[in-house]
Amino acid sequence: MPGLGTLVNVVAITVGSGLGLALGSRLPERTRTVVTDALGLVVLLIAALNAAEVGSPALGAAVGTAAPTLIVLGSLLLGGIIGSLLHVEQRLEQLGRLVRTALTRRAAAVAAPAPADGPPSPRSSPTERFVEGFVSSSLVFLVGPLAILGALSDGLGNGIDQLALKAALDGFASIAFAAALGAGVLASALPVLLYQGAFTLxxxxxxxxxxxxxxxxxxxxxxxxxxxxxxxxxxxxxxxVADLLPALFVAPVLTAVVAAF
Structure with a gap:
């Protein structure tokens, strides 16, 4: 069912955030590192399974047996050139910083300082902490290739393996985020639902x-x-990797061009 991967991802973030709020900062750094390494190895396995589609009978019948590898190579080269010229990765990072700055300023405006005759305002208000947790975790969960690759794969009917892996990554990360930044991390499940849902569609x-x-x-x-x-x-x-994302859109175009000849 298209969209199941994103729902699993949202549930993982929700459960992870709840655990983080309950556990606080008790999770050892070594444990976080070992789990991330294990997930990295699983990503390699899924990558190999997907890359094996270069030998798909349908692709070979359309473009010949020698062309599929060249199509993937050309897609990565052209996609990388397009992405680097457009500074996709840099722009995503800049967007993240802009969103964080804008929301933090709004939070600071809402948490206006107390009158001169009143008590001093706290250095970090609950509103600012909520916004920081929401923005920081949302950017980690959204600004990454797996969010796009996994959602597209889910929508194309290739299964939810990539989003299930991302759910494991995000769920574990949300424990650490929620322990440090509070309930704002829990709210980041909503933009994940909307963003990945759009790419699934x-x-x-x-x-x-x-x-x-x-x-x-x-x-x-x-x-x-x-x-x-x-x-x-x-x-x-x-x-x-973000600079290479245009390759996903170049690949079908190159396939159509080669198949036409």
Missing amino acids: LGVALGSVLPDAHIAALTATGGLLLVGVALRLLRIRDLP
């Missing part, structure tokens, strides 16, 4: 339009992007 629309060969090329290209995600989780190489 896009995947459903593409799945009803794109032939199997085009979907296979998109899936194989996405598998290689997941390798970049795994390398980041394992702290091996901080690849600018």
Whole structure:
């Protein structure tokens, strides 16, 4: 069922936030590191399964047996050029900083200082803490390739494996966030529902339009992007995966061009 992956993700964030609020900061740093490493290895497994779609019979029948690898290569090269020229990763980071600044200023305005004859205002009001928790966790859960790759894959009918993995990552991260930043982390489940739901609907629309060969090329290209995600989780190489996201849209176009000839 399209959308199930996002619902699992939302539940994981909700449960993780509740545990974080209950546990406080008792979770050891070593435990967080080991779990993140384990999830990074699972990302590599899912990446390999998706990348194997380069050998899809439908893709081979459409473009020939030698062309699929070249299509994935061309998609990553062209997508990387487009993404780097548009500064996709940098703009996402800037957007995150702008959102945090804007909401923090609004929170500061709401928590106006007390009159001169009254008691001094607290340095960090509950409103500011809620906003910081909401914005910080929302950006972590949304500004990443898995949010887009997983939601598209779910909508295309390729299963919820990627979003289930993201749910595990987000659920564990939400424990730490909620322990440090409070109930605002719990509210971040709503933007996750809306954002990933939108990409799931896009995947459903593409799945009803794109032939199997085009979907296979998109899936194989996405598998290689997941390798970049795994390398980041394992702290091996901080690849600018967001700059490569346009490759997902280049892959079906290249497949159509090659198939036409």
